[in-house]
Amino acid sequence: MTAATTLPTASPVPVTGGVFAFLRRLVREKPLGAAGGALLLFFLFCGVFADFIAPFGFNDIAPAERLKPPGAAHWFGTDNLGRDLLSRCIYGAQLSVIIGCAAALLATVISAVLGIVSGYFGGKVDLFMQRFVDAWMSFPDLVVLIVVVSVLGPGMPQIIVTLGVLLGIAGSRIVRSAVISVRENTYVHAAQSLGASTPRILWRHVLPNVMPPIIVLFTTRVGTAILAESGLSFLGLGVPPPAPTWGSMLSGSGRTFMFEGPWLALAPGLCLTAVVYATNVFGDALRDLLDPRMRGTR
Amino acid sequence: MHAYVARRLLSLLPTLVIASLIVFISIRLIPGDVVDLMLSNNDISAEPKSRDQLIAALGLDQPMWKQYLLWVRAIVFHGDLGTSLWQGTSVAEQIGHRLPVTMELGLIALVVSLTMALPIGIYSAMRQDTAGDYAARSFSILLLAVPSFWLGTMVVVFPSIWWGWSPPIDYVGFFANPWQNLQQMVVPGIVLGTSLSAITMRMTRTMMLEVLRQDYIRTAQAKGLSERVIVLRHALRNALIPVVTLIGLQAPLLLGGAVIIEQIFVIPGMGMLLLEAVSQRDYPIVTGVFLIVGVAVLFINLLVDLSYGLLDPKVRTR
Numbered sequence: 268m269t270a271a272t273t274l275p276t277a278s279p280v281p282v283t284g285g286v287f288a289f290l291r292r293l294v295r296e297k298p299l300g301a302a303g304g305a306l307l308l309f310f311l312f313c314g315v316f317a318d319f320i321a322p323f324g325f326n327d328i329a330p331a332e333r334l335k336p337p338g339a340a341h342w343f344g345t346d347n348l349g350r351d352l353l354s355r356c357i358y359g360a361q362l363s364v365i366i367g368c369a370a371a372l373l374a375t376v377i378s379a380v381l382g383i384v385s386g387y388f389g390g391k392v393d394l395f396m397q398r399f400v401d402a403w404m405s406f407p408d409l410v411v412l413i414v415v416v417s418v419l420g421p422g423m424p425q426i427i428v429t430l431g432v433l434l435g436i437a438g439s440r441i442v443r444s445a446v447i448s449v450r451e452n453t454y455v456h457a458a459q460s461l462g463a464s465t466p467r468i469l470w471r472h473v474l475p476n477v478m479p480p481i482i483v484l485f486t487t488r489v490g491t492a493i494l495a496e497s498g499l500s501f502l503g504l505g506v507p508p509p510a511p512t513w514g515s516m517l518s519g520s521g522r523t524f525m526f527e528g529p530w531l532a533l534a535p536g537l538c539l540t541a542v543v544y545a546t547n548v549f550g551d552a553l554r555d556l557l558d559p560r561m562r563g564t565r
Numbered sequence: 566m567h568a569y570v571a572r573r574l575l576s577l578l579p580t581l582v583i584a585s586l587i588v589f590i591s592i593r594l595i596p597g598d599v600v601d602l603m604l605s606n607n608d609i610s611a612e613p614k615s616r617d618q619l620i621a622a623l624g625l626d627q628p629m630w631k632q633y634l635l636w637v638r639a640i641v642f643h644g645d646l647g648t649s650l651w652q653g654t655s656v657a658e659q660i661g662h663r664l665p666v667t668m669e670l671g672l673i674a675l676v677v678s679l680t681m682a683l684p685i686g687i688y689s690a691m692r693q694d695t696a697g698d699y700a701a702r703s704f705s706i707l708l709l710a711v712p713s714f715w716l717g718t719m720v721v722v723f724p725s726i727w728w729g730w731s732p733p734i735d736y737v738g739f740f741a742n743p744w745q746n747l748q749q750m751v752v753p754g755i756v757l758g759t760s761l762s763a764i765t766m767r768m769t770r771t772m773m774l775e776v777l778r779q780d781y782i783r784t785a786q787a788k789g790l791s792e793r794v795i796v797l798r799h800a801l802r803n804a805l806i807p808v809v810t811l812i813g814l815q816a817p818l819l820l821g822g823a824v825i826i827e828q829i830f831v832i833p834g835m836g837m838l839l840l841e842a843v844s845q846r847d848y849p850i851v852t853g854v855f856l857i858v859g860v861a862v863l864f865i866n867l868l869v870d871l872s873y874g875l876l877d878p879k880v881r882t883r
Contacts, residue, residue, distance in 0.1 A: 417842075
């Protein structure tokens with residue numbers, strides 16, 4: 268505790284004692300955030316090892332087992348085709364993890380590049396880029412996704428790239444504001460007067476000092492991307508069937524059977540809520556620990 | 566105030582131009598074979614079209630820059646957004662029917678969101694770090710994570726199973742039968758508003774906490790004013806400004822959320838129009854809805870900025 272509280276506040280990166288020291292601090296100071304992180308790890312584990320964990324395949328049709336309520340054989344029940352819902356949820360985690368992480372990674376890289384360029388150079392570049400971001404952010408994510416899917420057809424790569432670009436452009440604002448405050452620091456001026464090249468300044472001096480908001484951005488974007496993808500799948504425009512995405516499990520043919528088997532409506536929604544809740548509380552905790560300036564934003 | 570309004574209107578222009586370019590370019594990215602795909606959809610249209618007719622109807626036979634200028638000119642001077650490929654009706658007319666429906670849904674959602682968020686946010690700030698505050702905050706974090714389409718699905722499924730009640734699905738216009746219309750719109754509005762209220766709740770709490778620590782609040786307390794007057798007249802008005810900005814930022818969420826909610830509750834608004842157009846590959850309608858939604862968000866943000874002038878006299882002179 269003492270090491271954590273006596274850290275100089277001038278440095279935005281208080282991670283001095285390595286990863287384990289940081290984790291200890293997370294658990295001690297932000298237990299809810301740590302629980303969120305643990306829940307995320309659990310879903311990540313389910314996603315990565317879905318093939319070994321899931322008791323059944325995601326598309327094992329068993330007419331005799333159709334619409335069984337949750338019980339010993341099928342913990343989450345079965346759907347109208349007799350498919351095991353628990354297995355489908357576990358495979359759904361796999362898809363969500365892939366799409367969430369890939370889209371969030373792409374979005375974070377785009378945010379970092381755009382934010383650093385716009386914030387560091389300022390002036391006309393910044394003015395033009397910010398008008399573009401304004402215009403871009405006036406389109407609802409879901410509407411852009413629907414339009415792009417209508418043009419390019421549904422599929423995982425399109426969804427990941429579109430979500431990455433969408434969230435990346437919007438997130439560049441957060442990186443930009445961090446860069447603007449870093450840009451005026453003495454060490455940046457010193458590097459400039461020593462004649463360091465611009466790419467070197469950006470890479471060695473600016474980027475490391477805006478890493479905390481970028482890390483937080485990545486965490487929260489995972490949840491946003493998963494939520495956006497599930498919305499798209501819910502409308503039947505996501506990853507095509509029989510892929511068991513949580514969004515598509517709540518829509519389509521399943522909807523008519525929910526009145527006979529209400530558990531169909533519960534499991535995928537609970538998974539979604541749990542993952543998004545976990546990314547939110549984990550992201551909040553990371554933000555409070557890594558980057559006190561961002562507290563209360565978002 | 567006039568200068569402020571004029572400046573704000575001027576700054577909207579470049580954004581509008583860029584927004585229109587985004588719409589234009591993203592639709593023109595259609596790979597060539599989409600025309601073939603559309604041709605295969607021909608059977609659903611009243612009068613089948615040839616490949617050349619389709620290309621001409623989409624305006625794809627002109628150079629890019631000319632297509633853009635013609636498109637913008639038609640919109641600005643004639644309010645002409647093109648013609649639906651399969652139904653032969655004007656896109657502007659279709660949107661004219663659907664936009665008020667979505668606006669009504671959005672308005673109900675906004676009212677619901679504010680009536681939930683403001684009292685809870687204020688209460689949470691005034692009783693900071695009490696059990697009530699923690700309960701309110703946990704509730705808002707949880708709300709943030711519940712997808713609106715899941716909430717909507719449960720609202721459709723469970724009341725039907727438990728009480729045999731399900732939301733009406735035959736849409737009636739507000740002016741045709743206000744009572745029946747409201748019965749239909751209130752439940753989807755509550756679902757959409759509940760999802761939105763979480764962020765506003767958190768923001769209201771944060772801003773109220775900040776304002777309640779100001780000197781003028783202490784002065785008001787020293788004068789012996791009642792807590793009610795202090796909160797409503799002195800604190801809330803100042804705390805509201807960032808909250809109002811947030812409402813502007815939420816406009817895209819509201820419209821995006823409406824797409825899903827309209828689908829669940831079978832409400833013929835803009836979202837439904839977009840999804841119908843996407844499934845029929847009716848690109849003039851897709852383009853029109855895409856553009857109008859973006860422009861609507863920009864204008865909501867304009868209204869939000871102008872309302873600062875009313876809430877905060879300092880903005881007018883800046």
